[in-house]
Amino acid sequence: MLPRALASSAQPFMRPATDADCASLARVWRRAWCSANPSVESVAPPDHWEARVRAEFGLPCVTLVRAAGPEITAFLVLDLASAYLHQLFVDPDFQGQGAGAELLQQVNRLCPDGWTLHVATANHGARRFYARHGLVAGLVDTHPATGRERVLCRWSPPATPAAG
Numbered sequence: 001m002l003p004r005a006l007a008s009s010a011q012p013f014m015r016p017a018t019d020a021d022c023a024s025l026a027r028v029w030r031r032a033w034c035s036a037n038p039s040v041e042s043v044a045p046p047d048h049w050e051a052r053v054r055a056e057f058g059l060p061c062v063t064l065v066r067a068a069g070p071e072i073t074a075f076l077v078l079d080l081a082s083a084y085l086h087q088l089f090v091d092p093d094f095q096g097q098g099a100g101a102e103l104l105q106q107v108n109r110l111c112p113d114g115w116t117l118h119v120a121t122a123n124h125g126a127r128r129f130y131a132r133h134g135l136v137a138g139l140v141d142t143h144p145a146t147g148r149e150r151v152l153c154r155w156s157p158p159a160t161p162a163a164g
Contacts, residue, residue, distance in 0.1 A: 012099070014106060017063035017075065024072040025057065025065070026050035032089035036123050061086060064106055066099050074099040078107055078115075085117035104133050107155075114156040121149045134158075 017025060026049035034043055057063045057077050066074040073094040077087035085107055090099045107115055119126045121140060131137070135153040143150050 012066055012068045012073065012102070014064055014066055014102070017057065017065050021065060021072060022050055022053045025053045025063070025075055028072055028075060028091045029053065029087070029089050031092055032095075035092040035095075036120075036126060056086070062110070064103070066090075066102060068094075074103055076103045076107060078110060080110060083111040083113070083115040085115055088117070100129060101133065104155075108157075111155075112157060114154065116152055116154045118143070118150040118152055121151050127151070127153075 023046075026046060029052075030043065030046060030049040034040070037043075060081060061077050061079045063075060063077050065072045072091075074090040075087070076085060078085050088100065088103055088107075090103075117130070117135075119130060120143075121127070127137070130153050133155070135155045137151045137153050139152045140149060141152070142148065
């Protein structure tokens with residue numbers, strides 16, 4: 001694996017995830033989740049996150065990774081049939097550099113009629129990020145597995161002026 005300084009200088013690119021990416025996806029997911037939830041005292045070990053990647057990522061969803069050189073810097077998991085974004089995480093070392101915006105552009109391209117996602121209400125950074133990118137907050141509920149409060153956000157394509 002390249003040192004982060006070298007990896008970050010490589011031209012970033014998008015590609016579909018492969019089975020070989022499981023450990024890297026789990027690492028990015030865990031690091032980004034911990035960064036977004038600093039008050040959580042106990043975080044599951046890396047093998048838990050890798051097991052979740054194997055169980056939750058993949059068909060019928062599309063998993064895209066953003067990589068710089070061989071290193072995965074961010075990823076998304078998108079259900080095309082329901083236009084629902086299950087996951088979007090950027091490694092903390094690469095946040096604020098446009099990786100998340102690039103992933104959202106891919107979601108907009110793949111779901112041009114609009115899409116939704118849930119975000120934890122306590123994740124203020126993610127909520128600001130999605131609002132900056134045109135998502136509108138809606139219904140607040142609780143996650144069925146974790147009981148954490150979350151908000152449903154929706155992206156709709158910009159309205160096109162009516163031809164007159």
